[in-house]
Amino acid sequence: MNIRLLTPVLLALVVTTSSAQFDVWPAELPHRPDPVIKGVLKIRVAPEYASRAEAVLAELGLSIERRVLPFEQSLAFQQRNGIRPNRDRPMSLNEALVIEERLLRSYVVRYDRPEVPPEQIIARLLMGCGPIECAAPWCVMELCGEPNDPERQRQDLLRTIEVYAAWDIEPGSDTVIIGISDSGVRTEHEDLVEAIFTRTAEIPGNSIDDDDNGFIDDHRGYNFSWKEDASSPGDAFNPNNGHGTSVAGTCGATANNGKGIAGVGGRCKLFPLRTMPNGTTGIVFGYESIMYCAVNGFDVVNCSWGSQSPSCIDQDVVSYAIARGTAVVAAAGNHYSASPFYPASYKGVLGVGVVDAADNVIAMTGRGPTVDVMAPGHSSWSTSNDGAYASFCCTSGSAPIASALVGLVRSRYPRIGPLEACAMVRDAVDEAPWKDIPAEISPLQLPRGRVNALRAVTAHPDTLVSIEVDTIELIAKSGQQRWTVGDTLSARIGLINRLAPWTMKLIGVEGISGAGRDALRATSTAGTIVQREIGLGERFFMPVQDFVVVAETDTAAYVHMRLLGTDRSGVTISRRYSYAVTPSPAFTTLANNDMRVSIGDRGRIGNTDIERGQGEGLRFQDFCGQLYEGGLMIHANGRTVDAVRSIRRNNDHFRPVRRFSGHQNVSGIVSDADAPDSLRIGVEIELGVELDSASNVLRIDGTITNRSDTALHDLAVAWFYDWDLGRQPAKNRTYGGDNGSPFQYVVALGQQQPMVAMYCESPYSDSRPLLAGIDNTTTYGGFTTEMKTQILRDPDRFRYTDVNDVATVTGMRFATPIPPGHRRSFRLVIVIDTSMSSIEALLGQNTWASGQRPTDTLFAAAGPGPVFPNPASSVVYVPIYADYPQLPLVFEICDVTGRRLLAEELGRLPFRAPFLHPISIDVLGSGAYYIRMISGDLTRSWPLVIAR
Known part of the structure; x- marks a missing residue:
């Protein structure tokens, strides 16, 4: 395309x-x-x-x-030009340079x-x-809370986290800067005006970048939206949304000024970063603001916003900020689940869930392995956009509490890095003080504790133990890419010891939570005794933990492990780490020396789920992405179901009945159970897919079974293939399928470019190859059900042969009605190479030989003779074993007196024998009959019983 x-x-x-x-x-x-x-x-x-x-x-x-x-803001630029960083602070220079190269x-x-x-x-x-x-x-990005009822009790949270006592030890440093990435901040609020960091080298309002940092007028904040909404670059106030003003107040409203409230951060300074344009209700420039904090040397950035959409580039922005010395703190989200929420779930970010001041867990809070700590941000009291004060809530209110504590820790220990500062806030906590946990939340999915300011500033990085998950490896002992029921799954988890050295002594499974928890069973929950000294900053692997897969699942399970040991003083410590075991990928990839192709569980080949980025497509030698989309299509009784593009998105009508498994030869079963009622046919199709180990041949065998309670008429089963052959996908051409030929071709123009041949065959005499060529650009604006139906019913109308971006629909049609419980089978062979002679040689070796053809094994001959089923009710099948008998081949059904009641003539045979000839007997009543087959001078007959 x-x-x-x-x-x-x-x-x-x-x-x-x-x-x-x-x-x-x-x-x-x-x-x-x-x-x-x-x-x-x-x-x-x-x-x-x-x-x-x-x-x-x-x-x-x-x-x-x-x-x-921008290159001018990079470390590489600074090094090239001998520029010193604008603020001296701990930095992981080598790591920053590696990430910077990507950015x-x-x-x-x-x-x-x-x-x-x-x-x-x-x-x-x-x-x-x-x-x-x-x-x-x-x-x-969505905001993680909005100001609400202005009459709630004021700042109980300060007592809950013991911040008054903490300020006696560490009041915060005015050299520590916390970026407030949010909707905007009322910087002239009476309780914020003195808390704002001022860039003294920047002259406000002159539209000049005076301090040459790449940003205009960022004197007391910066407005990333100014180019979008004609506001001023130096005006961080958003008159239409006060979320950021409340976040700023919670984090750092001026204390001891006789006004309003006290922010948790004490004397730490705030810098507002407006990331929400006028007229919008979401965060648009959140990651740009994180980058701003990184290149301007801020100590912390607070993100009371997020989304459920991960991005490799956004992860790099976060990692770069951390490597340059900025701690990133983010709300865990208000999405009522343990599913990841970003940036809180990115590696290195301190993710913060929410409780109230009485330590009641709030049902909406994000939870799970990437939520590091809880904070009492619910029903808190903060500054508001009208210059007054109001209640604030949710994880939006909890994140700035944690950001402020990271600021206090960095004030007390200015030489520790951002990850170490976050680790101190994460582990110097009140352990599990929860008063009430909603029934829908497993306690296992909550973090170790709730923040405590006093503990955070009195702990020492040389004595506090803090570990975090670094890597997760999940491997099926079967050696297959994916796991299924009965497999043993091995988990190898790498951890980082972020702070003080300690001695690990015992590890065990504490429990499994989540919707997928019943799909896994730990082979042993007894603790494994280990004796190991763990040093500062050490990366280490835990003993492998095995699980048996006991059920299929499409949802994640969360494994929770408990570690016991002692610190350097011999004091017993207990830590827990968790990780997600997601369902095995919904596809299997077949590969040989020249070719790779993915097969999906829901009737797709190639890119098996385009919208989720699953599957490896089809690769041939050095040519990648040769098949953009491949999906199953079925038509019968005026209805069409499929797994290909539609008007707005891809259809997903097929449900896995048996997921694909195997290596070179895989098989699976799907049904159309997920199709809308108005489209559902009631079919099940078993697919066997084999990639030849020595040649570029893909064989797809399909057997479709009628699971409905009515006969299927005009059955068509085919694959839609959006080919992108060669280096220029818009220069492809398709041809073939004329005059009943079972062969279809797609070629890329140019020398030594890939070409594909497809061949269709069935052991049923009522089959007809379905070979259509399409101008693929006609499907860009939406591939309608009507168009799909036209192709499947009348493929001869679609013989596009021009050079363009092309697609094919390749499969089989069946003329005889298929009664409930009956089947049809066919094979599609795909050969890819760079010369037609090579393709034709391979094609000749890959048609069905007699011993390879699938037959309708659902029925067995119950009476004398080879015809089956016998007795029959609606359709009877006659096996034809001789190669190419004399045509026409005549079938007659006679009563016991020899009177001919039904006759039909077969003038076209399947490509090879043996094959099955179905005869519809709906018009005949119950009784005894004979089937007679006449081929030239040869006549054969068999008894038949019809019973209804």
Whole structure:
């Protein structure tokens, strides 16, 4: 598919600002959990394309808006020009430079056709071995709480976390800066005006970047939205949304000034970063603000926002900020689940859940392995956008408490890094003080404790033990890529000892939680005795833990492990770590020396789930991404079900009955149970897929069974293939299928380019090859059910032969009605090579030989003779064993007197014998009959009983 040609007509949500317009695709589960901005992507080019990124991206229909990290703000630029960092603080320089190299080839880009959903563009960009290393949509983040009832009790949280006593030990340093990445902050609020950090080298309001940091007028805050809504770059106030003002007050409202409230951060300074344009209700420039904090040397950045959409580029932004010395603290989300929420779930981020001041766990809070600590941000009291004060809530209120504590820790220990400061806040806690836990939340999914300011500032990094998960390896002992019921799954977990040395002594499974918990059973829950000294900063692996898969699941299970040991003083310590065991990938990849192809559980081949980025596509030698989309299509009784593109998104009508398993030869079963009632046919299809170990031949055997209570008429079963052969996918051509030929071809123009031949065959005489060639651009604007039905019913109308981006629909039609419980089988052979002679040689070896043909094993001959079933009720099958008997082949059904009651003539035979000839006997009544077969001078007959 050529990206420039995408032209679907789709609805979008339009978000309008006073002087700019954001067109936003609304969230649409499951493939798009968050709103995304139309026409904009974040992409990273591969290293070999970095020097000519603009030209390469232009060829793909992409125009560069800006780099994710401007070179002038990079460490490489500073080193080249002998510039010292603007603030001296701990930094992981080597790690920062590694991440920086990736960020310098990462861009915000626009694409030619903004009316096309970004998921379609991204899938194309990532297909194969092209210049795009990773890509993601630009998500609009949700805020994690809003100000509410202004009459609630004031600041009970300060007593809960013992902040008054903490301030006696560490009041906070005015050299520690906490970035408030949010909707905007009322910087002139009476309780915030003195808490704001001022960049003295920047002159406000002159539209000049006086301090040469790359940002105009960022004197007491910065407005990332000024270009979008015609506001001022130095004005961080958002008159339409006070979320950020409340976050700022909780974090750092001035203490001991005789006004309003006291922020948790004491004397630490705040720097507002407005990331929400006028007229919008979501965070648009959140990750840009994190980058700002990194390059400007801030100690902490608070993110009381997030989304459920991960991005490799956003993870790099977070990792880069941490490597340059900025601690990242984020709300765990208000999404009532343990599913990941970003940036809180990115590696290195301190994710914060929410309780109230009485330590009641709030039902909405995010939980699970990536939530590090809880804080009492619910029903708290904070500054408000009208210059007064109001109640604040949710994880939005809990994150700034933790950010402030990280600021206090960095004030007390200025030489520790951001990860160490977060570790102290995470582990110097009140352990599990929960008064009430909602019934829907497993206690196992809650973190070790709730923040305690006094503990955080009195703990010492040389004595506090803190571990965190570094790597997770899950391997099926069967050696297969995926696991299923009966497999043993081995978990090898790598940890980091972030702070003080200690001695590990015992490890055991504490429990399994989550919706998928019943699918796993630990082989042993008894503790494993270990005796190991763990040093500062040491990375180490835990003993392998085995689990038996006891049930299929599409949801994650969370494993919780308990560690026991002693610190350097001999004091017993207990720590817990958790990790997710997600369902095995919903696809299997077959491979030989020249070819790789993925087979999906839901009736797809190649990219098995485009919207979720699953599957490896089809690779042949050095040609990647040769098959963009492959999906099953079935038609009968005027209804069509499929697993291919539709109007708005991909259809997903097939449900796994038995998931694919195996190595070179895999098999699985799907049904159309997930199709809408108006489309569902009531079929089940068993698929056997084999990639030849020595040649570029893929064999797909399908046996479809009628599971409905009515006969299937006009049955057609086929695969839709969107081919992108060679280096120029828009220069493909398809032909073949004329005059009943079972062969179809797709070729890429040019020398030594891939070409594909497909061959269809069935052991049923009522089968007809279904071979259609399509101008693929006609499906970009939506592949309707009506068009699919036309192709499956009358493929001869679709014989597109021009050079273009092409697709094929390849399979079989069956003329005889298929009664309930009856089956049809067919084989599709796909051969790929760079010469037609090689393809034809391989094709000749891969048609069905007599011993390989599947037969309808559902029935066995119950009476004399080879015909079956016998007795029969609606259809009887006659096996034909001789190769090419004399035509025409005549079948007659006679009564016991010899009177002919039914006759039909077969003038066309399947490609080879043996085959099965179905005869419909619906018009005949119950009784005894004879079937007579006449071929030239040869006549054979068999008795038949019809019983209903």
